[in-house]
Amino acid sequence: MSTLDDIDRALINALQDDLPLTHRPFAPLAERLGLTEEALLTRVKALRESGVLTRFGPFFDAAAMGGAFCLCAMAVPAEDFEKVMTQVNAHEEVAHNYERQHRLNMWFVLATETPEGITQTADAIEQETGLIVHRFPKLQEFYIGFRVAA
Amino acid sequence: MNGKVTDREIIAALQGGLPLVPTPYAAVADQLGIPEEGLMTRLEAMKQSGVIRRIAAAPNHYKLGMTANGMTVWDVDDAALSELGPLVGALDFVSHCYERPRALPDWPYNLFAMVHGSSAEEVEEKRARITVLLGDALRGADILYSSRILKKTGLRLRKKG
Numbered sequence: 001m002s003t004l005d006d007i008d009r010a011l012i013n014a015l016q017d018d019l020p021l022t023h024r025p026f027a028p029l030a031e032r033l034g035l036t037e038e039a040l041l042t043r044v045k046a047l048r049e050s051g052v053l054t055r056f057g058p059f060f061d062a063a064a065m066g067g068a069f070c071l072c073a074m075a076v077p078a079e080d081f082e083k084v085m086t087q088v089n090a091h092e093e094v095a096h097n098y099e100r101q102h103r104l105n106m107w108f109v110l111a112t113e114t115p116e117g118i119t120q121t122a123d124a125i126e127q128e129t130g131l132i133v134h135r136f137p138k139l140q141e142f143y144i145g146f147r148v149a150a
Numbered sequence: 151m152n153g154k155v156t157d158r159e160i161i162a163a164l165q166g167g168l169p170l171v172p173t174p175y176a177a178v179a180d181q182l183g184i185p186e187e188g189l190m191t192r193l194e195a196m197k198q199s200g201v202i203r204r205i206a207a208a209p210n211h212y213k214l215g216m217t218a219n220g221m222t223v224w225d226v227d228d229a230a231l232s233e234l235g236p237l238v239g240a241l242d243f244v245s246h247c248y249e250r251p252r253a254l255p256d257w258p259y260n261l262f263a264m265v266h267g268s269s270a271e272e273v274e275e276k277r278a279r280i281t282v283l284l285g286d287a288l289r290g291a292d293i294l295y296s297s298r299i300l301k302k303t304g305l306r307l308r309k310k311g
Contacts, residue, residue: 012207012209012214015206015207016206016207016209017204017206018204018205018206019168019204019205019206021175021190021193021194021205022190023173023175023176023186024172024173025174025175026172027172037172038172041170041171041172044170044207045170047207048170050213051210051213052209052210052213052214053207053208053209053210054208054209054210055167055207055208056167056168056170056206056207056208057164057165057166057167057168057205058164058168058193058196058202058203058204058205059202059203059204059205059206059208060161060165060201060202060203061200061201061202061203071250071262073257075256085300088300088301089300089301094301095301095302096299096301096302097299097300097301097302098296098298098299098300099296099297099298099299099300100221100294100295100296100297101294101295101297102292102294103256104256104257104294106300107221107294107296108300108301134253134256134257135251135253136250136251136253136262137250137251138248138249138250139248139249139250139251140231140232140235140248140249141239141247141248141249142235142236142238142239142240142247142248142249142263143239143244143245143246143247143248144236144239144240144247146242146243146244146245146246146266147242148209148211148214148216148266149214149242150209150214
């Protein structure tokens, strides 16, 4: 992060807003930052390569990718944690899994082709582990404003 | 004349990101074999329907110094949630803000909001702002810090239709 200059920072901040659907969508921003489009794109490529930007493109609603998603949590006894982690992670439907500091200490997201797939996978994990899989599907989404200030 | 391209094909073509060229939509349209205008019309419709949230950069929080994050959870009066939820979601330090079902008696919380900051102190300070925002509708709260990533494969479009 030490190599970011002021233009990079302005670019990172501006590129978190919606890119217009126009023939040359980068042109207005390039002009505002006093860059050519080529120079702007060279910087964006460098930011992608260094990993400062993980991605540039459309943010899809996860459900639009097809299938169903559900956040799940389990209270795993400390002595069984590694064993249960292995059992849970072995399911390809488990997209990510985090250890968290709470009585409910294992939190993972299930991603399946169908809504029934969520129930099947969660039930299978309960059977294998003998532990309850709490299911927290999203009921309403309020995510609107998040931006990382560079 | 839009050609016969499905939303899934458009999503698949853009999943890895937009090409970093001066005319990216023309490049993608070319790849899909449809006119640029046609692609833009489809993308506009996908934005309207919510399939696409926005076309933008995803920064790596960690590389920009936002190394602390906590999953804040709140027990909010159901009657007030639809009004207060959007206010929490609109905070610029909150990502992934959702209403989720409670799991009583273990889990009384119905609002989840990921809070990001450069330190645990900053996360706590931001969390205090949410506490104030929720006011009288707030009945209980907690914060869960992640101590370890156990798996992270990301979400992928599967081969289908």
